[in-house]
Amino acid sequence: MSVTIKDVAKLAGVSISTVSRVINNSKPVSLEVRRKVLEAIDELGYKPNEVARSLVTRKSNLIGVIITDIGNSYIAQMVRGIEEVGRMYKYDIVLSSSYGNPDTEKKFAQLLRSKQVEGIILVSEKNNDEVIKEIEDFRIPFVYLNKYYSNLNTPTVSIDNFEASFKMTKYLLGLGHEKILYTTAQEENEASLEKFKIDGYKKAIRDNGKNKGFLYSANGFGIDDGYNMGEDVIKLVKENNITAVFCCQDELAIGLINYCYDNHIKVPEDLSICGYGDTKIASIYRPKLTTVKEPYYDIGAVAIRRIIKKLKDEEIEEDHIYLPIRIMKRESCRRIK
Amino acid sequence: MSVTIKDVAKLAGVSISTVSRVINNSKPVSLEVRRKVLEAIDELGYKPNEVARSLVTRKSNLIGVIITDIGNSYIAQMVRGIEEVGRMYKYDIVLSSSYGNPDTEKKFAQLLRSKQVEGIILVSEKNNDEVIKEIEDFRIPFVYLNKYYSNLNTPTVSIDNFEASFKMTKYLLGLGHEKILYTTAQEENEASLEKFKIDGYKKAIRDNGKNKGFLYSANGFGIDDGYNMGEDVIKLVKENNITAVFCCQDELAIGLINYCYDNHIKVPEDLSICGYGDTKIASIYRPKLTTVKEPYYDIGAVAIRRIIKKLKDEEIEEDHIYLPIRIMKRESCRRIK
DNA sequence: CTGAAAGCGCTAACAA
């Protein structure tokens, strides 16, 4: 049986309200009494029961985070940002992994709500309006994070994908590449962010004015998909004298480079390849991957910051927060004359 | 204002105890009344307040997990295991990242306790007896996970490091390597698991009987450390005709291979290199890394399973649970005649 | 089978 406020009160010879006052600093308490209470607390090793506290204050100091899978390094980075700034404001994180299942997302949202979390961050990889509606019904601060699909009307934080893609293509062009292949995936999905990225790419190609672009559609965004598209892509490269491939995700790029490695095509000597995301592996891999940095840590940090602002009734900027991007110029793309 | 048990009771025309009984199935309730209550619950969209529930039942259904950094992929895997089996038993995970600071670990432990978590898993990378003592004082189920250092007398789950290292060395020997360098780090630390790994390596070398072993001590376990030891290691390799390097961690191996890549030494053609851990990158990297698989997911899963067993007063096996290992035979080590 | 009432540990009026 753990020690409660009553025990402290008894030992200090005061009422429980007084004890409450000193631990919360909510009302003036005479120096003498405060000292006695503090002593009693110390002697008993008393720690307030946060559950009881939550019940009366209606503040759990908990923020629910629903993710697809912490095994994805970009999600781990986001969670890192979320946790770290949450911590600064004394919020704890309750983590739930949905593994992409919408029903699970919904169930977890309800579960979190019944645990009285004060806000929810949903990191999803599909588009799931129903869950979003459900969470919005809770009327607690909510941020939706999705690196693949957009969902208008829901607070979110991301990069400007059009601009990012435009800049990367410009960079490639600047390196002397004239024929650049953009590999996308699932671009037919209404809400896919690929739309913007393709547009950015096309705009840069168009601005350059020398060549038309090349588009290839992979089956997905994973390393395997990157590897599997290898044969098609290399064929395309050879037929059209393409010198650079801009992959819509790092994983795709890594998979493609792996395919090249296995088939004795040298990157970047024979072919320049860049990615998008700057996931952890991008800088570890050899050749180091040239890529667009999506600041995952910051995205998480800003997301929870927004929730906390809302909780504190601070002024909120617009619903969609855009974070700055950077082109990470590394080894996988070389300059050609 | 959210709907409470009172609202349900009123709408259903029964007492709150009856409502409680139907939601908990704790006592018989007549079919008719049950139906009415269920209807009311449904109509109001009632969800029990878990905080209030926790207060009276003293069960928070929360398990606290203190980690160093979710950015480490092996930790992400452990957390994945923890979360996934926790979920099966209806436990939620509260995550706290200490970034290796012992004071922070301790503070979080106390914080978690005051949030009434029912158990704690501490994933640490240093040895911190004080924190362990503190947590043990809580008298709640506790598991300590540390891939670098051992702490006797505290429940933990790991692999048998001696055996793992022995097996890997055997495998290298079997590939025809006679001169194998083992690169360690921090082996002088009393509690370091390196002791066991070095012993396993030495035993295999001794059993083989042909050559003495070679030991090199890096400055740490990271990719940078692996890269930085490159010069020394390659010198050692050349001077002694070493053909294989067994690194005590995957990161060290990756760093070393990166060094080789940058210095035009081919792996495995010129030198075989293997790691230890089988972190995510090991199978993505090219060449694919030959390594010892430490089953991080399972370690997390078994750890929380143990906590839940304890919570349910099920029988507990011994304090130290050993999980089976596997040698992942991949590309970075080749057979030599 | 059902309801009234006590109480989990704490905060926050309200009095004094």
Place this chain on the structure above:
DNA sequence: TTGTTAGCGCTTTCAG
């Protein structure tokens, strides 16, 4: 400045 008291939303005796 301090104590008394009424809850927060729920579970759980104890009567009936």
